[in-house]
Amino acid sequence: MSRLNTKLPSLRRLTVWTLLIATIVFVLWCVWIDRQIRESFSSLQWALPARIYARPMELYPGASHALDEVQTTLQQLGYREVSQLGRPGEFRRLGQSLQIQTRGFDFWDGPEPSQTLAVFFAGDRITSLERIGGGSVPLARLEPVEVTQFNPDTGEDRLPLALGDVPLVLIEAVIAVEDSRFYEHHGVDPKGIARAMLANIRAGGIVQGGSTLTQQLVKNLYLHRDQTFRRKIEEALMAVALDLRFSKNQILEAYLNEVYLGQDGNRAIHGFALGAQHYFSRPLTQLSLDELALLAGMPRGPSLYNPRRNPERAISRRNTVLARMVDAGYITEEQRTQASQAELAVTPRPAYRGNGYPAFMELVQQNLARDYDSAALRTEGLRIFTTLDLAMQTTLEARLDKAVAAVQRADSDNGPLEAAVVITDATNGDVRALAGGRRAGYTGFNRALNARRQIGSLVKPATYLAALESGAGDYSLATVLSDAKREIELDNGTYWSPSNYENRYFGDVYLFDALERSLNQATVDLGLKLGLPATIDMLRRLGYNGDVAAYPSLLLGAVDMTPIEVAQMYQTLASGGFRTPLRAVEAVMTGDGQRLQRYGLAIEQVASQRSMFLLEHALQGVFSRGTARTAQSTMQANLPLAGKTGTTNDLRDSWFAGYGDDLVAVVWLGHDNNGATGLTGATGALKVWSDIMSSLRIEPRTTAPPPDIEWRQVSQNAVRDPAYRQCQDSVLLPFAESRPPDRAVDCEDDGSLFNRVLDRFRVFSP
Amino acid sequence: MSLRSGLLIGTLLLAACASPQRQSPAPVERSQPSLTGTSAAGSISESPGPVRSGDGRADSQGGFVGPASPAPPDARATPTSTLMAGINSAVDAGELERAAAIAERGLRIDPRDASIWLSLANVRLLQNRPAEATALAQRALREAGNDTGLRREIQAFLDRVTDDRR
Numbered sequence: 001m002s003r004l005n006t007k008l009p010s011l012r013r014l015t016v017w018t019l020l021i022a023t024i025v026f027v028l029w030c031v032w033i034d035r036q037i038r039e040s041f042s043s044l045q046w047a048l049p050a051r052i053y054a055r056p057m058e059l060y061p062g063a064s065h066a067l068d069e070v071q072t073t074l075q076q077l078g079y080r081e082v083s084q085l086g087r088p089g090e091f092r093r094l095g096q097s098l099q100i101q102t103r104g105f106d107f108w109d110g111p112e113p114s115q116t117l118a119v120f121f122a123g124d125r126i127t128s129l130e131r132i133g134g135g136s137v138p139l140a141r142l143e144p145v146e147v148t149q150f151n152p153d154t155g156e157d158r159l160p161l162a163l164g165d166v167p168l169v170l171i172e173a174v175i176a177v178e179d180s181r182f183y184e185h186h187g188v189d190p191k192g193i194a195r196a197m198l199a200n201i202r203a204g205g206i207v208q209g210g211s212t213l214t215q216q217l218v219k220n221l222y223l224h225r226d227q228t229f230r231r232k233i234e235e236a237l238m239a240v241a242l243d244l245r246f247s248k249n250q251i252l253e254a255y256l257n258e259v260y261l262g263q264d265g266n267r268a269i270h271g272f273a274l275g276a277q278h279y280f281s282r283p284l285t286q287l288s289l290d291e292l293a294l295l296a297g298m299p300r301g302p303s304l305y306n307p308r309r310n311p312e313r314a315i316s317r318r319n320t321v322l323a324r325m326v327d328a329g330y331i332t333e334e335q336r337t338q339a340s341q342a343e344l345a346v347t348p349r350p351a352y353r354g355n356g357y358p359a360f361m362e363l364v365q366q367n368l369a370r371d372y373d374s375a376a377l378r379t380e381g382l383r384i385f386t387t388l389d390l391a392m393q394t395t396l397e398a399r400l401d402k403a404v405a406a407v408q409r410a411d412s413d414n415g416p417l418e419a420a421v422v423i424t425d426a427t428n429g430d431v432r433a434l435a436g437g438r439r440a441g442y443t444g445f446n447r448a449l450n451a452r453r454q455i456g457s458l459v460k461p462a463t464y465l466a467a468l469e470s471g472a473g474d475y476s477l478a479t480v481l482s483d484a485k486r487e488i489e490l491d492n493g494t495y496w497s498p499s500n501y502e503n504r505y506f507g508d509v510y511l512f513d514a515l516e517r518s519l520n521q522a523t524v525d526l527g528l529k530l531g532l533p534a535t536i537d538m539l540r541r542l543g544y545n546g547d548v549a550a551y552p553s554l555l556l557g558a559v560d561m562t563p564i565e566v567a568q569m570y571q572t573l574a575s576g577g578f579r580t581p582l583r584a585v586e587a588v589m590t591g592d593g594q595r596l597q598r599y600g601l602a603i604e605q606v607a608s609q610r611s612m613f614l615l616e617h618a619l620q621g622v623f624s625r626g627t628a629r630t631a632q633s634t635m636q637a638n639l640p641l642a643g644k645t646g647t648t649n650d651l652r653d654s655w656f657a658g659y660g661d662d663l664v665a666v667v668w669l670g671h672d673n674n675g676a677t678g679l680t681g682a683t684g685a686l687k688v689w690s691d692i693m694s695s696l697r698i699e700p701r702t703t704a705p706p707p708d709i710e711w712r713q714v715s716q717n718a719v720r721d722p723a724y725r726q727c728q729d730s731v732l733l734p735f736a737e738s739r740p741p742d743r744a745v746d747c748e749d750d751g752s753l754f755n756r757v758l759d760r761f762r763v764f765s766p
Numbered sequence: 767m768s769l770r771s772g773l774l775i776g777t778l779l780l781a782a783c784a785s786p787q788r789q790s791p792a793p794v795e796r797s798q799p800s801l802t803g804t805s806a807a808g809s810i811s812e813s814p815g816p817v818r819s820g821d822g823r824a825d826s827q828g829g830f831v832g833p834a835s836p837a838p839p840d841a842r843a844t845p846t847s848t849l850m851a852g853i854n855s856a857v858d859a860g861e862l863e864r865a866a867a868i869a870e871r872g873l874r875i876d877p878r879d880a881s882i883w884l885s886l887a888n889v890r891l892l893q894n895r896p897a898e899a900t901a902l903a904q905r906a907l908r909e910a911g912n913d914t915g916l917r918r919e920i921q922a923f924l925d926r927v928t929d930d931r932r
Contacts, residue, residue, distance in 0.1 A: 058875055060845045109867035110852070138843040139875075427877035428870065576908050578901065587867070598863055601870050601886070603901045609908055662877075704911050 030237060037241040040222070044254065046160050047152035048381025048591055049267075052364065053144035054390040055430070055586075056107070059119055060139045061128050064697075067121040069391055070098060076145045076390065078281025078347045085132075088114045089282045096121050099132065103282070105143040108385060108587035108595055112141045124697075145390055148356040150365075150377045155266050159273035160381075160591075161284065163253040169289055169330075170272060171252065173296035176324040179213040182252070187214045187243030188236045214239040216299070217255045261295070262302045272296075279307060281347040289335060290342035293325070294318040307346045315344065358443045359436030360388050363564070363584040366449070371588075371597060381591030386584055387430035395695050396421060396433045397440035403691040404438045404669065407684045414675030419688065420447035422567040423665045423696075428601050429571050429580035431564075432663070445672070448563045453653045453670060456557035456681065457518045457627075458566055458646035459539070461573060461615060463527045463555055464515050466538040468611040470530060477512035477614055477733045478741040480718045483522035488552050496552055498524060501647075501680075510718045510745075512618040512733065516626030518645060520556055527555035541606035543568040543579050557646060566657055567666045573615070573642070574659035576703065577607035609706040610736050616642050616703055617734050627682050628656070634690040635698075642701050643689075645681030652676055654684030660698040665689060708737045713747040720744055845875050846882065853885050857892065865889045880909040880916055884923065896927050903927070 057065065057073050074091050079100070082090045088103040097120045104114035116132045117140055129137045149157065163171075175182050181189050193210035211219070218238040223231055242251060260268060261275040269278045275295050276284040287295070297317040298305050307314035322336045331339075364386055368377060376382070400419060408417040419438040424431050436446035445451070467475040483506040487497040500506075500520045514522035527535055532550045539548060539559070548559050561569075564582065572579045580603045587598040619642035622628045623635070627645040635641060643658025654669040654677055667685040670677055677684060711734055715725035727747035735741060849872040856865035869886040872879065883906035891899035903924050910916045 055874075058845075058871075060875065063875075109864050109871060110856075136843075138848045139845040425874075427873060430874075576905075578905055578908075586870075595864075598867060600863070600866055601873070602898060603905060604897075605901050605904050706908070 030241075033234070033237050034241045034245070036222075037238055038245050041242060041246060041250075041254070044221075046158055046257065046381075047154060047156065047379040048160070049149040049151040049157050050377050050380070050382040050384055051146050051591075052148045052150065052361065052384045052386055054147050054386060054388040055432075056105075056144040057142045058139065059117070059126060059129055059142065061126055061136075063126045064124055065121075065126055066124045067093075067096060067098060070119065070121075070126075073142060073145065073390070074098075074100065077143055078277075080281070080345070080347060085116060087282070088286055089280075100142075102140065103143055103286075105141075106589075106593045107141070108589055108598060112143075115140065144385065147386075147388060147390065148361060149267070150361075151267065152378045154268070156268045156270050157264075157274060158257055158269075158271035159277065160257045160271065161253075161273040163249050163256070165285070166253075166256055166272070167285055167287070167292060170284065170287075170292045170296060171256075172328070172330040173293050173321050173325055174213070174256070176328040176330060177296055177321045178216070178299065179211075180324070180328055182213055183248055185212060185243075187239035187241070188212060211235075212239060213255050214242055214251055217251060217258060218242060220258050220260070221254075259299045260302055261298050262306060269302075279346045288339075288342070289331065290318060290322075290339040291345060293321040293339060294344070297321040307344050308348075311344050356441065357388065357393060357434075358441065359446045359448055360386070360393070360431070360434045360584065362436070362446050362449060363431060363434060367583060367585045367599070368588075382596070383589040383591060383593075384585060385587045385589070387425070387432060387586055388584070389432035392423060392696060393433040396423065396435055396692055399692050399695055400435050400688070401438050401440070403688040406691075407669070407679060407687050409678035412671075412676075412678055414671040414673055414677070416671075417669055417677060417679075417684075418447060418672055420451060420563040420668045421665065421688075421692065422448050422563050423663055423692075424567055424571055424582055426571070426574040426659050426662055426664050427580075429575075429582045430586070431567075431582055431584045434564075434584075447668065450562060451668065451670070451672075452560045452562050453668065453674075454557055454648040455559060455561050455566055456646035456648040456653060456655060457520075457523075458569075458644055458655050458657055458681075459535075459554070459557040459559055460515060460518065460523050461619065461644060462538040462542060462569070463523060463530065463535045464511065464618065465542075465573075465607055465611060465615050466530055466534040467511065467526055468614050469538070469607055470534065473529070474739050474742075475511065476735050476739050476741060477510065477618060478714045478718075478735070478745050479511040479526075480508050480720055480742070480745070481511055481514050481519075481522040482525045483507060483509045483514060483519045486521060486524065488524070488528070490551070498553070498556055508718045508720065510714075510731075512621060513625075513718070515615075515618040515644075516621040518622075518627050524552060524555050528552060539569070541579065542572040543581070557648065563666050563668045566655070566668075567664060570644075570657040570659060570664050570666060572606060573612070573619070574664045575603065576609060577605060577612040578603040579606045610708055613703060613705055613709055614734055614736070616701070619643060620701060623658075628658070628686050630682055631686055631690040634687075634694050638694060638698050638700055640701050641693075641698065643686075645686055647680040647682075650676045651678055651680060654679040655681050656685035656689040658689060658693070660693075660701045662699040663693070663696065665693055665698075667692070705734060709734050710737050710740075711735070712741055714741050715745040715747055718745065846872060846879055849875075850881070850885065853889070857889065862889055862893050866893075878909050880906045880911075880913070880920070883909060884916075884920055887923065891927060891930075896931050900924060900927050 057070065071093065079089050079091045082092055085092055085099055085101045088101050090101050092099040097118055099118050101116045102114050105112045117137060118130045118132050119126055120128045129140060131137050151157065181192060189210065189212050192212065196210035215235050218235050222238060223235055257271040259272065260270055262269045262278065264278060269275055272295055273284050275298065276282060276287055280287060280291055294307060294314060297320065304310060305314045305317045319340045322339050325331045326333055326336045364384065400421060404417055404419045419435065421435040422431065423433040434448050436442060436448045437444065467473065485505050487495045490496055498520050505521060506519060509519060509522050511526065532552065532554060535555060536548050536550060544561065544565055546561065546565065548554060551558065568582050571582060583599050585599055588596040590596060620640045622643055623631060623639060623641050628643055632639065638660060641658055641660050643656060646655030652670060652674055655667070657666045667689040669679060669684045669688065711732055713727065713730035713732055715727055716729045716731060717726050719725050722744045725745055725747065730747040740746065849868055852868045853865045856868060866886060866889045869882055869889060872882040876882065883902055887899045887902035887906060890902060903920050906920045907917060910920060
């Protein structure tokens with residue numbers, strides 16, 4: 001007995017101590033939880049993906065957009081086709097016109113308002129643009145298509161919204177269905193738990209949860225999904241701490257932005273604002289009662305109640321939400337009845353994403369690397385406005401593979417022929433479409449940016465322009481060059497003996513003819529007379545910054561460039577001698593619409609307009625008489641155009657670079673192992689170029705002659721002695737007034753006054 | 767006459783004679799706020815409380831702005847004249863880079879419009895970037911064709927830039 005008596009107090013003491021220690025541990029746990037919650041919630045920042053936009057479609061009378069093209073863009077933007085316009089984000093097709101209720105958008109240069117437009121078409125053009133019920137509109141701009149995102153590692157995407165911007169109806173719906181006593185409880189709701197238990201017992205399964213919004217938020221933000229008892233306690237304690245330390249509005253705002261509402265590929269859709277975009281392609285503020293109720297019902301089972309996959313369940317859940325809203329007194333019975341009968345207005349598929357355009361996006365990231373590190377790009381919710389022309393990129397991708405297949409030599413044993421294409425805007429250097437390989441959406445080696453290959457005859461315009469710009473030598477298009485076979489002794493004592501294509505040599509030739517037919521010997525003759533530094537200097541002026549070895553072989557293209565570097569060179573030519581840096585990004589804004597950077601148009605004149613006009617005459621001759629004349633039938637509707645073929649040793653690389661008034665495009669074909677393709681620039685790249693650019697309806701090149709240009713007839717044959725000139729079948733060429741043709745070839749200037757007067761009335765076109 | 771008022775008068779005159787529309791990494795502009803302020807989006811904010819839906823007014827998300835009351839349409843307005851007016855009002859507001867952005871939008875629509883090139887040159891001059899202004903005016907000259915009045919105006923601009931740089 002006495003032993004029992006001594007045991008009891010010790011047991012009691014043990015119990016007391018255990019309880020005491022447990023209480024202390026529990027209190028410390030509570031303090032720790034409280035501190036964690038305070039610190040982490042007050043510094044809560046969502047990692048937000050950067051949104052990448054294509055260039056927006058401009059609508060104005062005269063714009064060359066066909067009706068189908070505009071309709072495709074509207075569908076990519078998630079517009080709904082309806083029989084009667086009622087809300088932003090809807091359109092209606094009426095014969096040869098479209099009625100559009102635009103959504104409006106905050107662009108870098110200012111807001112574009114939401115408006116209701118009627119757009120009328122004839123063929124491939126917009127003929128007029130009117131505001132429905134309000135007269136003509138000179139110009140309107142659709143929202144830009146969001147083509148992809150740079151996502152945070154979590155894969156979460158959201159559009160965080162301040163509570164003040166959330167429709168009250170949505171808040172009421174969420175509270176009615178998820179936590180009707182939200183404003184009364186302290187993070188945990190014992191009454192709610194009891195009610196849920198009762199409902200579950202009655203139903204014989206789990207039909208109702210007892211978790212408050214606060215608990216759900218805590219669970220989503222801080223806890224794993226496993227349903228252990230300890231986790232449940234932790235969740236409750238954290239919810240109480242959260243409720244204690246933060247206002248109901250702060251908790252509600254975080255919940256509305258955090259909640260998971262579905263999946264779009266690798267992208268997790270979080271928050272009601274993004275949910276509205278994802279399911280309805282409209283902002284939250286533009287949704288109706290039934291649509292808001294549908295969204296409010298989704299957190300319980302984003303997959304189960306997905307309105308696209310399970311429309312009936314989604315409707316049933318929506319109607320439950322509406323019924324709860326009536327119970328809570330938020331809406332009337334009449335509103336419920338009306339909303340319950342509404343059909344699901346979800347857009348048929350998520351907003352357009354295409355294939356993500358990996359090759360173009362690599363260029364975007366390169367452009368941005370100077371100002372943003374990769375973490376900032378993936379977490380700060382930037383809005384990046386690119387120069388990507390979605391319609392052009394789509395055409396490029398649709399045609400490239402087939403066009404390459406059509407020229408690939410069947411006897412090639414170097415594996416598949418690969419390709420790279422860069423298309424830029426001839427005016428401002430915007431990169432409008434890009435292919436890093438022949439297959440669309442290819443994510444591997446990006447040849448457009450990284451394949452560094454010899455450029456062959458694409459280099460030649462640099463030498464010819466250097467000559468026309470040269471202060472010495474009186475170079476003109478009618479300068480006579482020697483296209484005779486030669487051997488050149490190099491500095492190291494060895495000899496270099498270049499050859500012409502097919503080993504054909506033409507003796508004395510005109511400068512323009514040598515460029516048009518891409519004659520190697522004549523080019524070497526010219527380049528060596530000028531000196532290699534002249535060509536190198538011109539390459540720099542045209543925008544090439546890479547290495548150049550000063551060997552005579554440079555004159556025939558022994559310089560390695562990537563397709564985009566070639567595009568930069570030809571961009572300068574297409575801009576009329578104004579070097580215009582290529583750009584894939586125009587501007588960057590923050591997620592909430594503040595302007596950050598803009599990458600503005602910057603030009604620098606690097607060649608005179610006179611020299612550029614003369615060079616362009618020869619580059620147009622490439623199509624009419626020279627190495628690209630085989631493209632005449634394909635490009636019939638688009639000529640005149642300017643361009644140049646390029647072929648490298650053993651036919652390893654096939655190049656074509658060309659431009660019209662609106663576009664510049666560079667095509668490269670070759671094998672990754674640098675094996676022979678069996679193709680010249682004309683038999684390979686030119687054909688692919690023609691296929692794509694005729695589809696894109698490239699505009700003819702029509703440069704007006706600058707004031708100091710005159711046209712003159714020169715001898716048919718290039719001669720150095722006037723005794724041999726042939727003027728009965730002469731050639732009309734442009735000349736700088738200060739540099740008339742040499743007397744040996746000039747068919748006009750006998751020095752008489754009559755001829756000088758006649759010049760004034762001469763037709764000013766070749 | 768100050769440069770700014772010169773620009774306004776010049777661009778208004780140009781807008782009046784603007785041609786009808788045709789279809790058709792560089793220096794970084796950093797405007798306010800600076801990059802360091804970018805992470806504000808997504809933070810928890812103490813907000814005044816919920817609002818009623820359906821008023822269609824701006825939200826800060828996804829760039830959408832709700833229905834606004836657009837300016838009354840002008841039947842004579844062209845894309846160029848509309849954008850020229852936009853350039854002028856941006857210049858008036860001292861938002862020069864926004865003015866440049868609007869000018870570039872105009873050049874995307876009509877790259878052959880010499881008056882837009884000249885407007886952009888004017889903006890660059892106001893931004894104290896005379897070398898760029900000169901190149902842009904040279905480009906305007908290229909597009910001016912046989913319009914002697916316009917050529918003279920561009921030449922006068924170029925002379926002024928040259929004088930300013932001396």
